[in-house]
C-alpha cells in the first residue's frame with residue numbers, strides 16, 4: 364500500500380459491498396476489504412484490480428460477528444485510515460448464534476459495526492478528516508431494547524433485520540457525537556434494493572443494480588460536499604429525516620448495551 368487515502372470496506376464479497384469496493388478503487392483509494400472467505404476474497408481482489416487497474420487492493424480475513432477476530436484484525440493494521448464503510452450483514456432464516464452465544468444478526472449487523480468503529484477510532488483519528496459510512500436501510504424499525512438478541516420472542520428474520528438496521532442508524536448518531544471533536548464524520552445510508560443473498564433470505568429480489576446500490580455510500584465516503592456533515596442519514600443521495608436518532612436516551616442505552624459485550 365502506498366501513502367494515498369485508504370478505505371476499508373466490509374462484506375465486499377457480497378453484492379453491494381463488492382460494487383462499493385470497486386468504485387472506491389476506481390476513485391484511486393487504497394482499498395482493504397474485510398471479508399471472511401479466503402477464496403471469495405482472492406477472486407474479488409483480482410476482479411477489482413483487473414477492472415480498475417488500481418493495484419492497491421488487498422484483503423483481510425475476519426469474522427465480523429466476533430469481537431476477538433475484529434480486535435486481532437485491527438492489531439495487524441498500520442497507519443492512518445481515511446474511510447471505513449461498514450456494510451457486511453446477514454439475515455439467516457432460522458435463529459443462529461456465534462460461538463460466543465450471541466444471536467447472529469445482532470452480532471454481525473450491529474456489534475460488528477460497533478466494534479469496527481470502536482477499534483478503528485485511533486487510526487481514523489490519525490487520518491482525519493476521515494469518514495465512516497454505515498450501510499443501513501430504509502427497511503428498519505421495531506427495535507426492542509430489552510430483547511436485542513431475540514431470546515424472549517419468536518425469531519422472525521425480517522423483524523430482527525429491521526431492528527438491526529434501526530440500530531445501525533442509532534449507532535451512527537451515537538458515534539457521530541463522540542467522534543466529531545477528532546475530525547471523524549459518521550453518516551448512514553440506505554443503498555437501494557439489490558438482489559442478493561441477504562435480500563433473498565428476506566423474501567425479496569431487488570430492482571436496482573449493485574452499482575446503483577453502492578452509489579450513495581461511495582458518494583458519502585468520497586465527495587467533497589460532505590465536509591463537516593455528520594450524524595445524518597441518506598437515501599439516494601438525499602439527506603432524509605431519521606426518527607431513530609431523535610430519542611437520545613434510547614441511543615445512549617443502545618451504545619451502553621453494545622459496549623457491554
Ligand SMILES: NC(=O)c1ccc[n+]([C@@H]2O[C@H](COP(=O)([O-])OP(=O)(O)OC[C@H]3O[C@@H](n4cnc5c(N)ncnc54)[C@H](OP(=O)(O)O)[C@@H]3O)[C@@H](O)[C@H]2O)c1
Pocket residue numbers: 373374375376377378379380397398399400403425426427428429449450451452453471498499500501502528553554555556557558559560561562568569
Ligand atoms: N440488498 C438490498 O436490497 C439491501 C437493501 C437495504 C440495505 N442493504 C444493506 O446493504 C448491505 C449489503 O447487503 P447485500 O445485499 O450486498 O448482502 P450480501 O450480498 O448478502 O452480502 C453480505 C456480505 O456480508 C458478508 N458477511 C456476512 N457475515 C459476515 C461475517 N460474519 N464476517 C465477515 N463478512 C460477513 C458476506 O460474506 P460472504 O460472501 O462470505 O457470505 C457478504 O460479503 C447490508 O448492510 C444490508 O443491510 C441491502
